[in-house]
Amino acid sequence: LAKTTQPISMDSYEGQEVNITCSHNNIATNDYITWYQQFPSQGPRFIIQGYKTKVTNEVASLFIPADRKSSTLSLPRVSLSDTAVYYCLVGGDTNAGKSTFGDGTTLTVKP
Amino acid sequence: DVKVTQSSRYLVKRTGEKVFLECVQDMDHENMFWYRQDPGLGLRLIYFSYDVKMKEKGDIPEGYSVSREKKERFSLILESASTNQTSMYLCASSLLPGQAYEQYFGPGTRLTVT
Secondary structure, three states, rough: OOOOOOEEEEEEEEEOOOOEEEOOOOOOOOEEEEEEOOOOOOOEEEEEOOOOEEEEEEEEEEEOOOOOOOOEEEEEEOOHHHOOEEEEEEEEOOOHHHOOEEEEEEEEEEO | OOOOEEEEEEEOOOOOOOOOEEEEEEOOOOOEEEEEEOOOOOEEEEEEEOOOOOEOOOOOOOOOOEEEEOOOEEEEEEOOOHHHOOOOEEEEEEEEOOOHHHOOOOOOOEEEEO
């Protein structure tokens, strides 16, 4: 079971790039890494997913080193509306119950 | 767009009551999940189902049961509600068989047990 560790909280200012790192030392060969965003009183929302190297979409980039024991979510030029909790999820191989959400990182973007 | 709906946004029940939380998804997804979310504890998986009538325990199944009679509907049952089950309950679904990533979440049900 791939347990994940993330910083509890991070602060940033509008317009800055934010990098949130997730550690997952026990990641299995077939596991993917997925990041979710959650606003208060809402369910989490899928942001990005990757297996290795780098993945980029219109919202974020995901960097995964060769050993895959960690991953970094990068949010370019954050705005106040990016204030949310960000979760790292590892797993999803042949048994969905082996996937575990981390405790989440509360990102606060200040003006 | 995938839509996952939950029967109630807010629910207040008394200790000992049997509680049903309903979840419906409209995209023919194979997998469905029930989580609870508590301050400081993140999301914890209660049960998941990868097919109709199939279910598997997650991390914290004690005090809960589930039912999946139809593909689109996944119910969470609290057999005898207790105050320590006061929490936010989140339902999710995902498309790929056996895969948990790219889960689509409902808005959540905030349950208070008094």
